[in-house]
Structure formats: C-alpha cells, structure tokens
Amino acid sequence: MPSHLSADHPAAQPPGRGSVDALISQTRRLKGDVNAARGDAQEEGSDPQERWQRALYDLALHQLSDLDEHLAQLRDGPAPAPPAPDAVEPAGHASAAGTADGAPSGSLLSRVGSAEWDLLTDEASWSGELYQILGLDPAAAALTLDELPSLVLDEDRPKLTAMVTDCLVDARPIDGEFRVVRPDASVRTVHMMGEPVLDSDGSTASMWAVLRDVSELRRHRRTVRETRDSLHRHQQRAQTEHRLAAELQEAVLPPWRGPLRLPRRGPRTLDLAAHHLPSATSSPIGGDWYDALELPDGETLLSVGDLTGHGVAVTSGMAMLLGALRGMAMAGTQPGQLMAWLNQLLDATVQPALGSAVCCRYRPATRTLVWAQAGHPAPLLYRDGTGRTLHAPDGVLLGATTGATYGQAEVTLEPGDLLLLHTDGLVPGHVGTAAVDRLLDLAPRLGTVRTAQDCLRVVVEECGETERQDNACVLIAKVSD
Incomplete structure (x- = not known):
C-alpha cells in the first residue's frame, strides 16, 4: 500500500521462492492435521465443550486457508488485473466454478478488493473484487467517498465517516470495520485498511485502501465466543449442582x-x-x-x-x-x-x-x-x-x-x-x-x-x-x- 511516509523508498523485494514454498507446504500439512482432528470430533451432540472445540477447529481451518492463499500470492506475485468493466459479466451471472472476476468462489482473492479515491477530480477507481464484495454491477461507476456510506448500515456510518475524516484531514492510516448491506439485502462485514497519498506540497491528493470481506472470519470468531460463553455457563451450573448435591447428601x-x-x-x-x-x-x-x-x-x-x-x-x-x-x-x-x-x-x-x-x-x-x-x-x-x-x-x-x-x-x-x-x-x-x-x-x-x-x-x-x-x-x- 502506498504510504506518505515511505513513498520515495524502493519497495521491499519478495522472499525467495523456495522459502515461501516451504512455508506453504508446512501450512498445508498443518491444515490437513487440523482437518483430520476436526473430522474426529463429534458432529452432533449437545455437550458445550464439544461445540466449543468444533468452533475452534472451524476458525483455525478458516485462518489456515487464508494463510495458504496469502503465501501463494507472496510466491506468485499480484493477481492479474481484472478485465475492463465492459468485458465483465454482471455480478449476478458468475459461473458456478468461479466469481465474476475469475477468482474461485469463496477464495481469498474473491474476498479482497482495492479502491482509490482521487480528491482533486472526485473520481473513484475500484478493483473487480470490490464490486463482488459489495454485490454491485462491475459495469456501474465506482462510488465516491460521499456515496460510499449509502451502502453502510446506519449504526456503522459514523465509524466510517470518522475513519475517512482522520485519514484525509490528519493523514492517519485507516484500519477498521463496518457492515454493508448488499442489493440482495445480505449483510457483510468489511475490514478496511487505507492511507492518504500526498502530493508534492504535502496535501492529501487521494486515498488508497484495501477492503476485505471478513464476514466468515467474524462468524467463526463469534461462534467460538458464544460456545465458550455457553461452556462457562455450563461449568458454573455444574459446579453449583455439584455443591448442592454434596450438601444434600451430607444432610441426609x-x-x-x-x-x-x-x-x-x-x-x-x-x-x-x-x-x-x-x-x-x-x-x-x-x-x-x-x-x-x-x-x-x-x-x-x-x-x-x-x-x-x-x-x-x-x-x-x-x-x-x-x-x-x-x-x-x-x-x-x-x-x-x-x-x-x-x-x-x-x-x-x-x-x-x-x-x-x-x-x-x-x-x-x-x-x-x-x-x-x-x-x-x-x-x-x-x-x-x-x-x-x-x-x-x-x-x-x-x-x-x-x-x-x-x-x-x-x-x-x-x-x-x-x-x-x-x-x-x-x-x-x-x-x-x-x-x-x-x-x-x-x-x-x-x-x-x-x-x-x-x-x-x-x-x-x-x-x-x-x-x-x-x-x-x-x-x-x-x-x-
């Protein structure tokens, strides 16, 4: 991501291919081990500890899958640029084998998009992945910073406004989440990381950001949290019942x-x-x-x-x-x-x-x-x-x-x-x-x-x-x- 603090510095060189391949192999072996352990866990059952363990397995597998794809990108370099908007199928006509921008459905590539907003011309440029994340037609014009909040849930709009304002006015990096409502009424959680791009006189000329659909990650984490809380409540009830039973036994x-x-x-x-x-x-x-x-x-x-x-x-x-x-x-x-x-x-x-x-x-x-x-x-x-x-x-x-x-x-x-x-x-x-x-x-x-x-x-x-x-x-x- 371009940075106003390091724009004149040369980009860091990627690590050697062999070392990344080794990391990918280790990640996939670990993913296989976790998946095997997940398969041994009971699929059904009301035991709170088993539900909590299954939720942790699912979260770990989700994060390992993302790590695998991150490392693949690090090894292979950036994904090819998406085709021009007029050559892309509408979002509603993605094939069963992949997404509208060519990324496999549900892959990390289909969940990470980028955007740049030019403050001088009030123009916006979005990657094809971002259209998919937001459920919009790639043939439509990208939304400006003033139009972007129209997609955001009412309670999250102040958060987005504050992040953008801090970035444009105080040159602070953006790092936060908000929820968007897609045209099909589904709600997705988006994590946005961005930085201002400064012109020669030090004023903000544009803002560049990467937006990631983290809905599944948040769902897995929410499940872990809920099952953990359920386990704690179950343990507390069990401790209370154990004490009451012991006291009753002692009494009779x-x-x-x-x-x-x-x-x-x-x-x-x-x-x-x-x-x-x-x-x-x-x-x-x-x-x-x-x-x-x-x-x-x-x-x-x-x-x-x-x-x-x-x-x-x-x-x-x-x-x-x-x-x-x-x-x-x-x-x-x-x-x-x-x-x-x-x-x-x-x-x-x-x-x-x-x-x-x-x-x-x-x-x-x-x-x-x-x-x-x-x-x-x-x-x-x-x-x-x-x-x-x-x-x-x-x-x-x-x-x-x-x-x-x-x-x-x-x-x-x-x-x-x-x-x-x-x-x-x-x-x-x-x-x-x-x-x-x-x-x-x-x-x-x-x-x-x-x-x-x-x-x-x-x-x-x-x-x-x-x-x-x-x-x-x-x-x-x-x-x-």
Whole structure:
C-alpha cells in the first residue's frame, strides 16, 4: 500500500521462492492435521465443550486457508488485473466454478478488493473484487467517498465517516470495520485498511485502501465466543449442582462420624463404622447412601443403596428413598416387604429411575440378621480369618418391574463376626465378582483388627480414593460379645 511516509523508498523485494514454498507446504500439512482432528470430533451432540472445540477447529481451518492463499500470492506475485468493466459479466451471472472476476468462489482473492479515491477530480477507481464484495454491477461507476456510506448500515456510518475524516484531514492510516448491506439485502462485514497519498506540497491528493470481506472470519470468531460463553455457563451450573448435591447428601446421610454402637443399651451390640468415598474425578455426586438406625423394638437397621444417575435430581431421589426406608423400618416393616414398597414408590415417581439396595434388621437377642436385597451386591461375612458372600434372596432392581416381590434371608451371627455392606464401585477398576473377590481377599487382614473403625481403615486404604471414577459407600458392622 502506498504510504506518505515511505513513498520515495524502493519497495521491499519478495522472499525467495523456495522459502515461501516451504512455508506453504508446512501450512498445508498443518491444515490437513487440523482437518483430520476436526473430522474426529463429534458432529452432533449437545455437550458445550464439544461445540466449543468444533468452533475452534472451524476458525483455525478458516485462518489456515487464508494463510495458504496469502503465501501463494507472496510466491506468485499480484493477481492479474481484472478485465475492463465492459468485458465483465454482471455480478449476478458468475459461473458456478468461479466469481465474476475469475477468482474461485469463496477464495481469498474473491474476498479482497482495492479502491482509490482521487480528491482533486472526485473520481473513484475500484478493483473487480470490490464490486463482488459489495454485490454491485462491475459495469456501474465506482462510488465516491460521499456515496460510499449509502451502502453502510446506519449504526456503522459514523465509524466510517470518522475513519475517512482522520485519514484525509490528519493523514492517519485507516484500519477498521463496518457492515454493508448488499442489493440482495445480505449483510457483510468489511475490514478496511487505507492511507492518504500526498502530493508534492504535502496535501492529501487521494486515498488508497484495501477492503476485505471478513464476514466468515467474524462468524467463526463469534461462534467460538458464544460456545465458550455457553461452556462457562455450563461449568458454573455444574459446579453449583455439584455443591448442592454434596450438601444434600451430607444432610441426609447419618449424622454420626467415627465409631458407633447400636443398640446403645444392652449387650450384643454392633460396632459400626461407615464412609462415603467420593469420586476422584469431577463427575457429579451420585445417589449412593448408607444408614444405621436403632429401631423402637431394640433391633438395628443397616442399609446401603444406590440410585442410578448423578446430580441434584438423583441425590433428591436418594433422600426420598432413604427417608421412606427409615420411616417404614421404624414402623416395624420387615426387609422383604420394605423393598416391595420402595419399589412401588420408585415406580410411581414423576421421573422414573432405577435403584439398588440391601436392607438388614439385626436382632441382638438372638444375633440374627434378617435381610433382603434389590439387585444389589450381597453383604460379605468375615469369620475366623476367612470371608464369604451371603446367599442372596430373590430381588430385582427397584423401579424395574411393577408389583415385584422380594424374598428374605436369615443368618445367625457369632461374636467377632464382621459384616461388610457396600455399593458398586467400591473397588476401582473391578466390578461384579472381581470386586467381591478383591474384598474377600482382605479377610486375613480384617481378622487381626479389633474395631469396626480399624476394619474400615483397612478397606479404604486398600480400595483407595485417588483413582476412583465413581462414588461409593461402605458400611462395616462387627458383632460384639
């Protein structure tokens, strides 16, 4: 671009062709890599982070395409001058393979035009590309500086006027954007860079400018900004929901921490310890619970369970189930019937969900454990340094089948016996029988500790809390003499 500050200086020589070819090759390889990574991204989906990533890929590809064409121009020199206006097809009759000025449709050449306005003769000279950018007939006369604002959106006209005035009066370079309305009513964003051309006495004789259609670039950047803002809002909502779910879970789980003995009076009590193990990742709070409650008849209720899903809604559903379980147990409902009513309750909720649970009633007078389960891992019994899984009575997942019935099982415990109740996910990287086997392998170590709290410490140390992908709960009951 001519400059009033350097008009007498010789133009800089273009770089060697070989070095530019190398840059073009690097750019195209990078573009191919980005395009391949873009292809691996999910095309559909509502995840805000995926939408933001796709928008960044699209913006990067757009900018790399422009860089490729810039370097090609640097290597090959200026594009050929456009044909005379009377030899050019009207803008509305561009061929499908290219634009009216011969540039490929959508290429950088078709999005960059130039213009010069002579202040002495009030004449204007435009390149063919500029006519295309503005959607005008190349056969028409170029617009003067006074006529140019007629194409600009009303709210952007003061910006254009200020840029031109600063250039003509104060000899300041132009570098700004404005929006134009084409004859077909489409709106395009144009970036204009210009400088005054001075005559021999230092006054402004003309103004020369390059105008670039940056509509697609701005659209990609706007998409990146909008998806980034959406991602931030999603993260803030997720953080808020995580905090609310954690607070709700903290409120409904048993208030006791550390060791507990139930029933609180009399011999043959259970020494209890329990722990909730949160996920080591950023996954939301789940619906896991544990509970121990002394009942009016002197028996003790033990339960653990898990409602499928994550978040505040699931934690609220867990609180509802746990409240119902406590109420029915206090009323004397036996474990099998209790499970049936919990299944009916979950089946009748507005938002259907699935849950698993195990519920036990311990009778200290006879050291008898009566229990039922709903699609949940059975309790583990450790005795004399060995462990085994209790034989589970029939029971399907809560909420899976209307009118389901649940069986009961009964086992007599001995002094020193240890019961371990847990939810899925207690053993990271292990599910089903593999997780149970891992827990049963702890039998020799658990047989050497005296209290339920010490047993819990062994389990937590073995299962770990640093690599956990999901929430889990564990409840340990040790039968006293």
